[in-house]
Amino acid sequence: MPDDSWISISGTVEAVSPNAFTLDYGDATVIVEMDDNDRDADGYKLVTGDRVTVDGMIDDDFFEATSIEASSVFVENIGTYFFANPVDDETTRVQRTFAPVTYPIIEGATSIQGTVTAIDREDETFQISTGTRLITVAVDEMTNNPLDDEGYQQLETGDEVVATGTLDDRFFEGRVFIADYVTTMANRQ
Known part of the structure; x- marks a missing residue:
């Protein structure tokens, strides 16, 4: 892949x-x-x-x-x-x-673009595949959470997204990115 x-x-x-x-x-x-x-x-x-x-x-x-x-x-x-x-x-x-x-x-401002491969609505995270590895994007601190049942933006597996936030050690140590914003580039419906 x-x-x-x-x-x-x-x-x-x-x-x-x-x-x-x-x-x-x-x-x-x-x-x-x-x-x-x-x-x-x-x-x-x-x-x-x-x-x-x-x-x-x-x-x-x-x-x-x-x-x-x-x-x-x-x-x-x-x-x-x-x-x-x-x-x-x-x-x-x-x-x-x-x-x-x-x-x-x-x-430290960072944006990551990729395709959503998995969603965990309970943990308020989704994963982006990098081909050989997965990156977990946490959205629980976002005001407009794209994984809850409210609002227009509702992420689904297959959506192309850009997650924007600040790079910190959690990204390199555990491949977890804390998003401030998530932009849907293309929906896979």
Whole structure:
């Protein structure tokens, strides 16, 4: 099964190397890989202190090595996106980017996009498959809970969603993401 869940993480560049940088998202750091020869940033190099938003796929490396291969990086101080090669050299996945970034970038702000594979209405959680792993999204703290019996938004298995919240240690330790908002991109009815 192919990886199909996307993530967008905002934070501050902590360290830079030729093919990667360390992103501080508030609670901890994640290594962001983006080869210089793959991106269109010939005129700009990231520097420590840049505030950025990174878009990429969730794969095994994301949890095992706390690293992500970026498909795009938005740099706040120049208001510009830099994109990796549209077809990744390690796999044949097509690049995809979230909606435009809003100012200011908020450290730790994260969005995860994927298909709902399971719902537990009693625990107020649902799962998104990353191809080989599952991510649990908790919605019990949301004002408009998409798993209760009230309101317009009612999630079902198969819906494509974007869950937005703040990245913290629970995500890497237990693959649990606490959502502030959930947007339904497509219903599978």
